[in-house]
Amino acid sequence: MNSFSVMNAKIFDGRRSIPARTIRVENGHIAEVGSLGMRESDAGVIDARGGTILPGLIDAHVHLLPGSLRQAATFGVTTLIDQFSKPDLTASEATFRAQPGYADFRTSSIGATAPGGHPTMAYSPFPYLEGPSGAAQFVAERVSEGATHIKVLYEDGSTSPHATPALNLATIRSLVRAAHEANLIVVAHATTSKAAIDVVRCGVDVLAHAPFDKIAPVQLSEIARSGVKVITTMSIADGFPGADRKLPILGHPELARRIGAAWTKVIEQQSQRWLPDPVPDFSIIAVNVRNLQAAGVSLLAGTDAPNPGTIHGASMHRELQHLVSAGLTPSEALTAATGSTADAFNLHDRGTIAVGQRADLLLATGDPTAQITDTQNIRHVWVQGHPVNLDGYVSSDDEASGIASLHATTAKIMTAISKLWPEFPASGTRHTPSTE
Template sequence: MAFTILNTRVVDAGTTLPADCLRVAGGRITATGGPGIAQPGDTVIDGTGTTLLPGLIDAHIHLAPGCAQLAATYGVTTQIDQFSMPDVIERETPRSTFRTSGIGATAPGGHPTIAYPPIPYVSGPQDARRFVAERIAEGADHLKLIYDNGSGIGLNLPTLDAPTVQALTDEAHEHGLLVVAHVSKAADAVTVVECGVDVLAHVPSDPLSPADVEAVADVAVIATLGVMMDGFNAPTTGHLPLLDDTELVKRLPDVWRDLLEQQSRRWMPPGPPDSTAARANTLALHRAGARVLAGTDAPNPGQVFGASLHRELVHLVHAGLSPREAVVAATSAPAEVFGQPDRGRLVVGARADLLLVDGDPLTDITATQRIRETWVAGEHVVPDPEREQAGIAFLGETTARILAAFRDQPLPT
């Protein structure tokens, strides 16, 4: 289908273009400019009062059935999976809407073992070559590794050691793979960056010193502020913040709304991460030159595929980024970091992943929530209740496994 959007604010890489019209044909952007770019036979869409953005990119999710479909209804047209089992990856189609690490590298019994069936572990540097080769054979686009002993949430878990992180990173780089490292503490972030990783998954939840900031400023950082601020406060408030976001909730399927209500009453370990420190760390790293990327860690409690990325943009602005910088964090920046040159931009030849919203998100970041239309590869997105139900069933099984494991976990004395 060919169509032309007229009279809209066209935003590319966080900048408003002089063009106010954009044309799509064959799933690609074919022209930007004035009304004259429309061709005979095009469907014409009047975008008066709107802003046209590239489809948003969530740099940190974990796949569930139907997640690509649900995310796309919120204008999140690409998701970066940061740890999923091969059978889930096989089921979540179309493949072109996400990139994946497959199974992440963790120590025997380490995080996030409790969320998954039996997985291959990494016991030491000698396992690095085998583990990376297996992930490549399964179709991984990058490598995820976990360097976290759980102390940030009051647990004591096995974790990889620095020599193993180094070996995994070196092996992945030998094969041209980007390396993403899960960390939760400042000291751990410094260690993995010294080992050469490319991206930090999560900004540390304890304060980074000026020396720490300098040590890690050359890598990209997926902040995931919302997983702390929107997920860990329910035990004290009894209500998850997403449920109060009117623009997002009105698109939320009933089954997901019910799930959020259930999660509001869930058990959680004591001592939630310090979101104040995380916000300060995000701003400090941004100012030091780190590429800050928007990611949700969905479907962790309180996080919904697609919807929560809009809240993450708000959290980034509250942390000190400008609305323009927040938009970049969910469009061109993750596309560049994860090697997707045809995503995250509104340029001729790019894939026509589009989000049309009312208002101007470069001045008011909440405008991204006022969604008028979304397209994936030029195809208009419509809800699919059957796929949404499959995702809920999958999450129910996973959540039950996690909560049972948490209840059995002895707390430190």
């Protein structure tokens, strides 16, 4: 069924709450909003019973795993923006786009980094970029792999225990020019305020993270003037357990129930992994997000799943909570996960509820514009008007494939770290997780 009506609903349209109470979907697209002609006697009518319907959520920063499109959809995340995956995986996942119950995605394919640079530990082997002269070819190769935007990584290791080779700024400027000539936006990984300013001056369009250190007032002004968007990725904090040694995502009953036993085990193992001492101060990121919002910078909700403590789909609900805790209103947080991200990535057919848009929709009990945790009370999800089986991912082959892939990547990273850092994990505070 991809033609139906929803009535008696509060409606958040991707920017604001609107007075309409009904939506009509026909052939996978929104045909009417607020029509008075729909009645309970009509065929295919769903009574929202005062719940809230909003656009399907869009996660602006993920890395794909096998089956992650299906997992995300069960949590109401109907589009994933992949920020570095290898083309064999993106090609495989693309085969599911047209299948009911799977989210859609966009991808950067392979990100641009220096030889041996971040994130070599997770993804090697893959093509590197050695200087400005290779930028045009690098962009062309990514386009041939299906890239819809370009990712550049500017990471010198200043926020990690060891130095990391990094692209020089001349190369980043050349990448930006080549990408813009191909009508692609550029997303830049930069984790410090100085690095963020460096790449902003190169002309990038989106910062992949809110900086981990305090943004100075002069830096904040420059970021705001540039028009760059910022993906918040505050959910990275969820990889660090509190005094109870538990990771936060399992502390929400509605999320935990749909996460299932297998992913629960993964998260519990991650809570016991090695951690730096001291752990990062994530309150600084919250202050940065609040100041960026106040300065008028467009914020995009992204989780960086599947980093430790994060799960595709489920972590978007945590990201929304983090945004509200940082000072955004619930409606502003929801906009960061819908309309603003759709605009930033030129997804003109989604992210808002309006006639002609894709019927990517989430129906939640309660009112997330008043209480952001109500997004977790999921009643229905539709992707292009097709209903998502909310329980279909758990115990599926997709789940098994995703967890196996994550374990393999984790083992690869741990092997690489042990070679680069022989004393690991002696200087840490917890042991590494099992990858069984």
